[in-house]
Amino acid sequence: MFSGGKFELTVSLEEFKRIKRRAKDLGKNPELEMLEETLMALRYMYLKERTTELKKKLEEMQEHYRSLLEFKERAERDKEYLMGVRLELSRENRELEEEVGK
């Protein structure tokens, strides 16, 4: 609450001229309804912009997440394959060494 107080506002010279022209009526007849509509519209625009940004960010992250998931699945399959190859090569090399030793 700001009762019986003072409030200061700094504006540009151009804005000052515009406010001065409107000053007479401002205190007596404040256009609060229009102010509310304007604030509501500005809030709407902000939310719209923020929603668009977040949507884009989410889509990018989902895409990145999907490719990471694909990589993980590929790496799991590869790990299984590599372990199989290692086992097979180990067995074969042992047999070949035995053959060489004969």
Add this chain to the structure above:
Amino acid sequence: MTVSVTVRAGRFKRLKIDFSDETFSQIQRLAKKYGFRTDEALKILLLGDFLDENVNEKGLEHLEARLEDLERELYELEGKWSPLKFKTYYLAMDNQNLAIQISAMIAQNKRLRERLGKPRPDYSKIESLIHYYLQFSGKT
């Protein structure tokens, strides 16, 4: 009671505008309701920079709900992201270690087969996989 608003421009320009307490607190209430500072709302009012965009409370609420949903989705995805990245990194490192071991085993296999005069099998598939994981640097 009134609230006296002093508008300043430059060093010397000053203008006083009085608002009733009720009007001023309404301006404050509106500013707070729509997420603005009092001086921002006051400036719009003083300049008469009004917009006529035909927005209603319902549209605003709908958009706020949509934004909350998006923020929640993003938060949930970020929560799943780190463990997946961690797990994938260590999986790829395991594969890199396997690739190093297999690379040495293939060299041994080639040498032994050569000594025994046996034909060399096609290692191209496994060699390309080895190459792939040896290049892995963790930048997923």
